Amino acid sequence: MKTRVILSLLFLLSLGSVRAADLFVEAESFSNKGGWKVDQQFMDLMGSPYLLAHGMGVPVDDASTEVTFPEKGEYYVYVRTYNWTSPWKKGEGPGKFSLSVGGKKMTSPLGAEGSAWMWQIAGKVSVKNLKTVIKLHDLTGFDGRCDAIYFTTEAGKMPPSDIKELEAFRRQALGLPDEAPVAGEYDLVVVGAGIAGMSAAVSAGRLGCKVALINDRPVVGGNNSSEIRVHLGGRIEEGTYKELGGLQKEFGPEKGGNAQPAEYYEDQKKMDWLAGEKNVSLFLNYRAIGVTKEGDKITSVVVKHIENGKELKFEAPLFSDCTGDGTIGYLAGADYRMGREGRDEYGESIAPEKADKLTMGSSVQWYSVDNKKSSPFPEFSYGVEFNDKNCEKVMMGEWTWETGMNFDQIKDFERIRDYGMLVVYSNWSYLKNRMKENDQYKNRKLGWVAYVAGKRESRRLMGDYILKEDDITKNVSHEDASFATTWSIDLHWQDPKNSEHFPGNEFKAVTKHILIHPYAVPYRCLYSRNVENLFMAGRNISVTHVALGTVRVMRTTGMMGEVVGMAASLCKKYDVTPRGVYRSHLEDLKTLMKEGVNKKGLPNNQRYNEGGILKDKPVVQ
Known part of the structure; x- marks a missing residue:
């Protein structure tokens, strides 16, 4: 009798020591990315690169990869994603996608709920083959994003949300070495x-x-x-x-x-x-x-x-x-x-x-093309409303489409980029779907919208010399004068007309060009004063x-x-x-x-966009 009790206890202890089987998959590592893009711009903020379904309103091709499960069985599935329009509109967002495992479609949609990067429950799946293909299926073309997918046989076991804790979890799950070669x-x-x-x-x-x-x-x-x-x-x-x-x-x-x-x-x-x-x-x-x-x-x-x-x-x-x-x-x-x-x-x-924290902003540029036939565009309305008075009746947007001047261009950069895309889609949707006299837009479709934002200003590293306005406008001479700056003093700020319609959420910029004499900048501006x-x-x-x-x-x-x-x-x-x-x-x-270090005798093929200069004084050396 005593022996049987001991054996029973040993059996129960052995059951308690059985570890859950799990599998961690980075979306950016998929072998076939289909139409999804790898976006690394914000990995310092949210912890990782991710896959982005940037289809400009047209669903992109599936991303897929083959994974190897540690064992067969029932797995709970979690997907790390983000409802990217949540800063401007509560509720379901446009970045919808679904996940399939071995041909079985999981809970849908993913990527359209919450208000921050989160682990969304995708459901439960029975894995019968250790080698299995998983797929990401875009549902909208409106920038759904997937960071990682986690499979576990243990109910309620979810990866951490804290960025530092998640990084440690990631390294362990992926078997990354502590020391880089x-x-x-x-x-x-x-x-x-x-x-x-x-x-x-x-x-x-x-x-x-x-x-x-x-x-x-x-x-x-x-x-x-x-x-x-x-x-x-x-x-x-x-x-x-x-x-x-x-x-x-x-x-x-x-x-x-x-x-x-x-x-x-x-x-x-x-x-x-x-x-x-x-x-x-x-x-x-x-x-x-x-x-x-x-x-x-x-x-x-x-x-x-x-x-x-x-x-x-x-x-x-x-x-x-x-x-x-x-x-x-x-x-x-x-x-x-x-x-x-x-x-x-x-x-x-x-x-x-x-002094203040304002900077020049970042641009999400775009253009449309003539499709030679009627080209529909989905209704897109996620917190920024356009009408006949505030819309931009244009067919492209370049540098003037500039966002984030009143936000931190480092810490808020994902929000800044996302707002740039949000206003492009929202404005285009209005022109295509709701503006009364829009015949000129009916055959046009978005040909390109940037998803990598063009940034103008963030940190400036301090050197042994800090170049300032007087150096340039008064032609102050320095013994270490080096390269010549020729562009005007070209500082951007919010377009006042845009501010009237979107106070605090501007997406257009203006500038005033203050022409300068070509000016030789001190070499001391090109190295750190304390590193x-x-x-x-x-x-x-x-x-x-x-x-x-x-x-x-x-x-x-x-x-x-x-x-x-x-x-x-x-x-x-x-x-x-x-x-x-x-x-x-x-x-x-x-x-x-x-x-110089250049090949000699080549013609100057860089004569476009040179900018105006003042010519009555030479460059000071």
């Missing part, structure tokens, strides 16, 4: 492959540096890529160092225009150009997620692949932050600013009387909000990159920091800027 040995690591980053990498590479160029999208070019479609702006061949900007004659698109067909932006030309650089290794689809330091120096940058989650560590004596958002500087503790300085801080007449081995090039350099209005255009940021690459080669040659180049090797840098 080192990717290789490099002299310079450039993070961000927009025009500035591309130019920095090639400039340094041609001067003998081994360079890693990291980009978190599948194409390079940043705002000038086919994903965002902003044309290059500003002038090259200006000032004392006329060879600066010459690289752009090698890779720059030859057609101008915002929000134009994809071929205008010549993505492949840029990719081929980088592929021809023997000292530059391009790492596509990797996003920087961490930095390690020793004292005031960065020792490595850790990056994560946006589809397979693979992490790599890049070690180097030098780094260049060309992310636009100043991500590397921020992670490394670099001094930075956001928003507008007050008028008294730097004596800037254009600045507001008091010893960090360069920066792009819209995140050391300037005030007012001064950003001139240096932020892409031909100018490309010249910044060239100067950074040259300075990096001198850091390697003389074993000095970026500041050491200024203190001890400025004449060497001037020689390199005069010679």
Whole structure:
């Protein structure tokens, strides 16, 4: 009798120790993504890249992948998703999709409830084959989003919602190692492959540096890529160092225009150009997620692949932050600013009387095409109502469609991008479905709507010098004068007419161009004042909000990159920091800027969108 009791207890204990079987699947890792897009823009905010059903009102093709379950049985299914219109309208949203497992459709719709990223219960499924195909089926074409899918045999076992806890859960579920492997040995690591980053990498590479160029999208070019479609702006061949900007004659698109067909932006030309650089290794689809330091120096940058989650560590004596958002500087503790300085801080007449957090906004550009026949568009009304008085009676929207000036361009960026898409769809729906005299729109359909937002301003990393209004308007001379900025002081603010109809929720911008004389910007604006081995090039350099209005255009940021690459080669040659180049090797840098790193004899094919300039005074050196 005693033996039987002991055996019974052992049996019960063994039952209690049986662990639930579970399977965690990242949506962005699906082998067949169909018409869904990988969106990594907000992984720092919500924890991960995700799949986006960006069909502009037409359902996209299914995404599918084969998974291997740990065992057969009954599984509870959870899907992490987000009702993206919830900030503007309570209730069911437009981003609906369904999930099928082994051909069985789960609870539908997903993605249309709640008000934050959440684990939505998708139902229960009986798994009879360990290898099973799962599919995401878009129901609307209106940007449904799926981050991950979790299967478990244990009732009520749901992954955590807290971002930090979820990250730990993710790593354990996916078996990710604690330490990322080192990717290789490099002299310079450039993070961000927009025009500035591309130019920095090639400039340094041609001067003998081994360079890693990291980009978190599948194409390079940043705002000038086919994903965002902003044309290059500003002038090259200006000032004392006329060879600066010459690289752009090698890779720059030859057609101008915002929000134009994809071929205008010549993505492949840029990719081929980088592929021809023997000292530059391009790492596509990797996003920087961490930095390690020793004292005031960065020792490595850790990056994560946006589809397979693979992490790599890049070690180097030098780094260049060309992310636009100043991500590397921020992670490394670099001094930075956001928003507008007050008028008294730097004596800037254009600045507001008091400092505030306003920035220039982000653009979701779009255009329509003539479909030659009647083209319906679904009714779309999710919290922003249009009528004959407030609608935009247009067939495309470029830079003036700008959102988020009164929001944080880092912390609120998903909301900012989503609002940009929301107003495009809402306005188009009104033009197509409810405007009385709309014959001109009946045969038109949306041809392209950006889902990667074009950002103008966020963090500005502080250097040994901060460029300000007086430098530019009074032609203040600096011994370390480098690239010439030529664009007007071009600062955007909310369109007053748009504000009348949408106070606090504007989506249109205006500007006033204040023309300048071409002005040579100090080299000291291109490296961090408190992180010893960090360069920066792009819209995140050391300037005030007012001064950003001139240096932020892409031909100018490309010249910044060239100067950074040259300075990096001198850091390697003389074993000095970026500041050491200024203190001890400025004449060497001037020689390199005069010679340039570009192929000589090429015609200037960058004559579009140069902007107006004042010509009665020379560039001050």
